[in-house]
Amino acid sequence: MAAGSRLVWPMVFLSFFMAAFGTARSTAQVPLLMWSTHGLPPAASLSAGHITSNEQLASYLGLAFGSGAHTVLLFLQEKLSKDDFTVFAGVFGNKQDGVFPNLEALLRSSVSSVTFPAVAWSPSASTAALLEELLGVSPALVDADTLSRMDVDASVSNLLIINLPYCISPLKSCQEVLCDNDAMIAKVVRTMDDKKVPYTAMYTGAQPSQGISSPSMAAKQPAIGRSLLQAVVPDIKPPIMLNVSGGPCIMLWAQNLNVSLSPTAEWTDLAAETPSLEGSTCNATNSLLVLSYPSGFNLRFAMSQRFYPVSARNWFTLDWVQLQSNGSMASFVGSHAISAPAEYSFHCGALRSFRDALLVPNSTEESVVDWRLNFIDFQIQGFGLANRTEFSYASDCAGFFTPGIWMGLLTSLLLLAIFVYGLHMIMQLNTMDRFDDPKGPSISVPQSE
Template sequence: MARPTCSNKVKLTAFLITIFGLFATGNSTAQVPLLLWSNGSLPPLASLAAGHITSHDQFDAYLTEAFGSAPQTVVLFLQDKLSLDDFTVFGGAFGNKQDNAFKNIETALRSSASSVTIPALEWSGSTATLALLQDKLGVSPLLVDADSLSHLTIDTSVNQLLLISLPYCSGLYKSCKEDLLNNDEVVGKVLAVMMAKNCQYTAIYTGLQPSRVISEPSVSEESVGRSLLQAVVTDVSPPIIFGPPGSPCIMLWAQNLSVSLSSSMQWIDLGSQTPTLTGSMCNNTNSLLVLTYQSGIVLSFAMSQRFYPVSARNWFTLDSVQLQSNGQTASFIGRRGIYAPAEYSFHCQSVTTFQDALLIPDESSMMQNTSQWRLNFVDFQIQGFNLLNGTNFAYASDCAGFFTAGIWMGLLTSLLMLLIFVYGLHMIMQLNTMDRFDDPKGPSISVPQTE
């Protein structure tokens, strides 16, 4: 592919949006865009008809031609979610540079020796593209960031797959545009490091899953007649279950499992990834749930149950949560409230390590580089013992106490008003009418009698 020149008056962002718009015709197949560029040479991509969705077999064949037999260094920017609409909404179309959230990516495509744009790549799973690259290169991905990459020695004589994980619309502290702007800055820093190392590489920018999936129901599925209300079916992920078939012993579910491995608060959403449970175990007194993700992150939940004579019953506690990445481990212990009767499960709307933290860092086991690691679990529920019927959570013991701050404020305010009312009533009841109308300090009134 010919290298674009800087004299081209058509902005690359507007060009991408125009091309994406041609391919984004109403199709119900889930798809993600993919951008690929290199400081070497890439074979041109065969022209595609408008509306065509590139299958994984076609992408596999293209990678075979692009990589060949020579060692490859591939930098994969894998965003949690990405769709064509993101370029339309946040891409700064028609030269609006102030609103462009893809400036560094645009510059990389424009200045690279060769680049390829795949507007619609068939999406069949959150790890499909990563697994395809692993199979092509024959190596496992190495999770890095701009800081760690600058200290990494890249051996160009062997295949290497460098993975940079990017968040999308975490909803914790930043909007979608802020996340994309931060991601674009990360891309710029990583590319600057690769340029400084002066090595040949191929970069890929895509998403784990679509951020917007628009499907068109078939004619047979459309309801006949007029309907006032329409049921909306939400996609709820199943819980994570560990144990022998038919009698599992550990169950975990969360609406969102997010971790941050840097002080810049770049969150990695683990809920979109399917973990393996290798290393998990359970018995009558201890349970360990180990979640190993494709990105190289490992989460471990250690639980135990004991008999407490005061309450005359068994209780289970979440003793610690360990986070491992790149050979480093950070441990967090339960400060308060992470316990429940052994027959119950534990539920909490928010389990974090920073605001109203239920988990606090274990300083004795924290390495220097992991002091900024953070956890955030939303709508979190876990049970390590006595699963109900072996497949369902038992009754949940919630972390929110009955007497919340609002209830205490209402009770104290009502008590204060009651005390004021009682004091006023008491004062009124102590009032006495005067039985004489003269001055009690002066001489008594003398009324002479006349005959």
């Protein structure tokens, strides 16, 4: 391996954990690393000092394990903090200096990996309990030897917990214990690879390994100095992703999914809830995304693709959107503008069923005729994802000739017409062909009385 490639991963590896170094020390937290043999939904970019709450972690894991059977390997170390990576990973993170060479190699070589530098920790909440609730199975405590003799059924969900010690042995240094844990992780993963069972692995701590310092009094003072120059990066929720056969099939993201059951009723933002994807399907020509929300609303997005000889390529369209509530259903047909090449995604700043509507109501029942949709910063892709964990290039619903562009063009044409007219008038000026001769007789003009 080239020297440059040896330096890139350790710098990225350490930067994730240094990102939470500032204000994160005032709250109990543990790092969490995930990697998988199949696709994982992308995590939102984290600002410096951000601590992932239990609700945010539960929302992300709900997307990752929302449907189908999953085998999860939870490497649960007795204690773990980001300092264990920054102190013992070595200056360059190579095998001579660091204690996590196998872990680094697994994160590099996996199909997808996600890192949470700081996850909020409390004695009453644990990652194991959260996974047990999401997967609906009881955990099994295993190690590399017992796992090699087990029959792991990939058709059902499995939660396998591998407990790892921390630096409490008087016979070994902390660095040696972490090296042994790194070797145990590699041994367990090799056993799963030999069994040819797809899995998702997680490495975290049962509790923080470092004492949490109390927040300083300075942190309670109002921000001064360069606070106006500092940019605050808002939390970005991950997209809704349907995984089929180990890979993503449909992706949807929206800042707001507002629905209303009457023109005077308040809007309900479904983007703030975590939906169930049960009933969603996709194939080479048709995709159906079913979002069932705890509040009782259901959204259905139907897409299809076909080949158009004129453009010599496949295009996909959003055929219709259905909103269900309390046994009633309203249907909205997508206009021709909701389309994009099959390998692209579709994006629209405001996808509405009223006022410049791209979703045309198609319901005749009086009880649902006033239902409305208003999707803000909406993006969807139902085809061409393959193993991608992010949207493809987006085809936007906004036309090229917007009102602002038309105003600029008309103003420019008016000024150009004035310029051309003035230039034409200047070019039509002619010099006089007769002048007064001061040495000759003057020109007399008779005057009549």
